[in-house]
């Protein structure tokens with residue numbers, strides 16, 4: 001079986017790099033199968049604290065693989081149930097950082113929006129061009145893009161299929177940081193190293209609480225946040241973090 005992704009590990013960081021450069025990392029079924037398996041393995045591995053998903057310099061991913069969908073009927077697509085795989089990314093508890101350069105289009109933009117912190121190269125370009133090939137976003141684009149950019153800009157991207165620059169994406173709140181092209185991977189890795197020094201349980205619960213903001217009303221979200229906040233006072237890492245601060249030393253978090 002081809003290695004549609006390259007999986008590696010640097011200290012406590014699990015890295016999955018999309019590996020179809022000649023197809024601009026178009027996301028075929030095998031790529032998504034391998035990617036999700038890798039992310040789930042990292043999530044279950046006590047030695048991993050955060051994950052990095054990356055493409056290459058030319059493309060993060062230029063969308064779902066059109067060759068696999070060109071002749072598909074409604075029933076083919078329905079029975080393939082590809083979105084079940086995508087749903088599993090939502091259940092990953094550890095933080096996922098995306099390193100994005102070049103094209104992040106269609107399913108590629110949607111995959112990126114499944115990640116928690118998005119580091120983009122200043123040459124990155126984003127869009128939901130499905131409208132140009134007679135379809136519409138299907139892996140969350142209409143929902144996550146609208147939540148990230150607001151209705152007016154999301155409609156513009158989804159209905160015209162136009163791409164936006166990294167600067168526009170950053171100004172609109174779609175990506176977390178932009179950096180020079182030659183540093184996009186290194187900066188994403190640096191963010192991962194930083195996350196590895198944080199308390200692992202606090203990271204997971206904080207991620208869960210932020211994602212909840214997309215799902216519930218403000219008052220429900222605030223109650224949810226408060227419960228998770230209280231929970232962290234049952235952890236050794238809370239004691240360690242606060243003691244370390246008072247003792248003017250760096251904390252050593254154990255995820256307990």
Ligand code: CO8
Nearest residue numbers: 022023024026062063064065066067082106107129138139
């Ligand atoms: N699928 C399959 N192959 C692709 C894709 C893709 N999405 N994107 C690029 N490729 C291939 C090209 O066919 C080409 O292959 P080959 O060399 O064998 O002809 C190679 O990658 C290089 O691409 P180009 O020659 O086109 O490169 P350019 O620099 O000229 O253009 C673009 C770059 C503008 C990014 C152009 O490739 C393009 O428009 N790509 C398609 C973008 C697109 O429409 N994406 C949306 C796809 S649909 C989708 O994502 C729906 C998601 C729904 C959820 C998924 C679950 C089913």
